[in-house]
Amino acid sequence: MASPSPKSPEQSEKNKQYDRQLRLWGDHGQTALENGHICLINATALGTEILKSIVLPGVGAVTIVDDNIVSDEDIGSNFFLECSSKNLNRGSEALRLVIELNPAVQGYAVQEPTDQILLDNPDFFKKFSVVIATSLSEKTIQNLSNHLWEINVPFILCRSVGFLGSFRIQLKEHAIVESHPDNEQHDLRLDVPFQTLFDYLNSFDIDSLDLKDHGHIPWIVILYKAVQKWKISNSNRWPMSRKEKNEIKAIIDQFKRLDDNGMPIYEENFEEALRAVNTALIPTFLPVKIQELLYSSSAINLTKESSPFWILCSALRTFVEAEGKGKLPVRGTLPDMTASTDHYVALQNIYRNQAAIDSEIVYRKVQEIVTQLHCDHISESEVKLFCRHAHDLHLIKGSSIVGEYQFNNTVSSYIARFLEEPDVMMVHYILLRAAEMFRSEHCRAPGEWEPESDISKLKTCVSKLLTDISCTPFPKDDHIHEMCRYGGAEIHSVSAFLGGCVAHEAIKIVTKQYKPVNNTFIYDGASTNTATFTF
Template sequence: MLVLGRLWAATGQEALEQANICFIHANSTGCEIIKNLVLPGVGNVTIVDGDKATKDDIRSNFFLDPESIGDSKAKSASELIQELNEDANVTFVEKDPYDLIENQPDFFDPFTMIIAVNVPENHLIKLSPLCMELGKSLIAVKSKGLVGMFTIQAPEHTVIETHPENVVDLRLSCPFQKLSDYVSTFDLDSLDQTDHSQIPFVVIILIYVEAWKKEHGGQAPQTYQQRQEFIKTLRAGMRTPDEENFEEAIANAWRLSPSNPISSEVRQIFEDPSCQSAHGNSPLFWILTRAVREFVENEGGGQLPLSGKLPDMKSDTRNYISLQNVYREKALSDLDAIKKRVAGLTEGSDIHISEETVELFCKNASNIRVIQYKAMAENHVNPDKLVNLFKNEENFCYYFIYKAADRFQLEHGRLPASQSDYDNLKHQVQSLMESMGIAPEDAEEILATDTLIKVMTNYVRFGDLETANMAALLGGLAAQEAIKLITHQYIPINNTCVFNGITSTSSVYQL
């Protein structure tokens, strides 16, 4: 638990402990997902399944044993899963989940998330608006044979802690005044060899940039060719062939390349009406976003607040700490300015945003994200894009076959599970294509492709059976995305993922 806690810290762990998740179906894949959520500390889990365990169930489900045959699947699975984490509250409801969806929708009111495994689309499209209305996340998982998929529907999802790798803002292309003042205190020519080899690469780059500007009309290296010339200048300044600090300066010269200091994703968030009209009673995320946007437009001079993070580098302790203090002071100054803006926005309201939260937002401001999920009933792609996906994406074909198989089940009361069902499944595929706007001639052409023929053949060969290996893998993938949604950390997919165990490939589609 301690190791996992490092991934999402105390705030994430608290969110997991407060989560209340409803699982529909105690099948193999469903139990694997539950296992992967109970182990890291999800607080409350309810398994809903009205079926009794059979011999076929125990062949692929590690959480059902031979003694479970004839007993409630939900009860048997919950008892074994509870043993994995005594702090979790794992309960069961032995009822038909489809009857609850149709006739007792208020059953789902207490839950914060619903994970539905192998639930037909005709029931999902009734569960989907219910979850949308109540602000609940819904993950629909499908698993048959060696191919599985899941689709996410959630309320507006905001992420502050996206945990990007190796993101460091050193402001080398636009140094702030105190950094420039600090760099100006160094005279490389007057240093002996020992001190020369201990100057941080940040200082080296900025010293050489100033020298470059004097010879190039006050302009820093802009183009790739100019940066290559600049690197030659750095290399010429090395007193020995193995001065590590100069090698680091050469390796980081790319940071001088001109670029917008604010990513397109963050700029889009700044332009969102929720940001521009944020007020004291708005959600915390949007208050903080507006405060940062106003900082960028005023005190920040077009720059986001500095995080103050400094990477490891070749330097003696004195120089490194001095440089670290320069960045830290600037970060604290930016933080104070944003705190004042947050206080101004929340003045007169009951909203209280802690200083720790403001600081966390400032440190992560360059990588915040907002995901607007579609309702599952709204998932659709324009016909031209559909045709392109069919012709170029085998994994998308499996997604489509799952939808067609649900139509087959609605008509025949079961899923296609043998070669004798192939023609009927093909008919459902064609009918679904045409209902989504694909021209009949395009549908005929797609149906004749080797890819779609192979996908339909594989699906009926799966025989409406789950496999333990695919259940385990899909259980890990779906649980990982559920944790991202619960903790509001890391970036979850938007909105559909297909894993093909035959080719060992995965694809994500925004449908």
């Protein structure tokens, strides 16, 4: 859950500046972002648009690696370069203007080729939270991808040519605790209430409630009482089918007070109980995807090098097997509901206290593991956060970009399957890859000098790629003609859109909140169509 916004008028200037994003990823997410360090390779129009959208929300530091000199083409497409920047280092000039957007961000410029850094100082990239690259050669892409995969640093490869754009996220292993699912299920435990909740729910007798309390008790109580009444004549089972849930609704209707004419009196808490029947009566269980995480080899066979995520999973597993009796820790949150303040606060405290008890047990287990392995400390706040979101943990195990360039059987069959469909976006992926191959062979973009004569050369590159994946040539050359017409130029509106998308994904990775794209995103600015592929 996102943290509430800071309360006025006590909020600091910093909180005022970041108020909207704090609602998305909370104070702890902002702290993670401020501790992040992003590396951008090549300050192209796309590169600086990405950097802009990372600097504005307050990333801790950015480093631009770029040995290129500012050209007229750069000034024409890049809003973060001035006419006075011509013939100066592109990275340094772009950094100077981007950092003006948020002086709190630290900025560094490195005027060396990426290949040279990989050769002379490969440890250079270890300090970064994410490495983002634009406008690289095929050889450099593969070398950089392979190195970042080995040192487990997330990598985002971006392309922007004419109306086409793409990015590819390379993540070796990325654990997300706060995945923020669209439809989060409430953890009410009405089928297996813990002791304090059991005592609270059974302290009410709906039939004998006075008029004052009748319309102010939480709908959770009403629903629980209806289920208990239903279970008496149904072998103590839990209602599962639609028919059985309709019977629960009928019982709730029987609980309603009647007016002098014998008609039910409208009370919001009873209407809420009726609406919640289908969503709140889901039995408490251990989700299969969470069970797979808890019993994976990474969570069982811990070492000193194990990440905090796997240590937390191991501790959580022992909790589920013992104190949890097959269930995850209580989440400790309640949905909004119509109820008196006293009733709601009392119920809220019951759930919060049980959540605190459960997370404390898990924390002790974590401390035992940390002590045994002699690894880094894991704070109590981290454990609480982990327990609160244990129902929605998510793990991405990605693939290396190098595998794409080598066209192994899995990648080839995947691409071929999509190319069989008419007007599919995979065609644009092939074109962007072919343009990279063309640049490697001819040291320029297709169409940059001679658009007409480059068409046949680019077609040859496309044919090579299609041959490698055992696909037939394109029936038409329209897309190839268009790519040559672009001449390798960046259209700022396309780069701006794609830059915002890439920055969003980078922030997800740094904050470890929300699920990033897995793993390739294609954008066609002419049709405004998008597509995602997982190689």
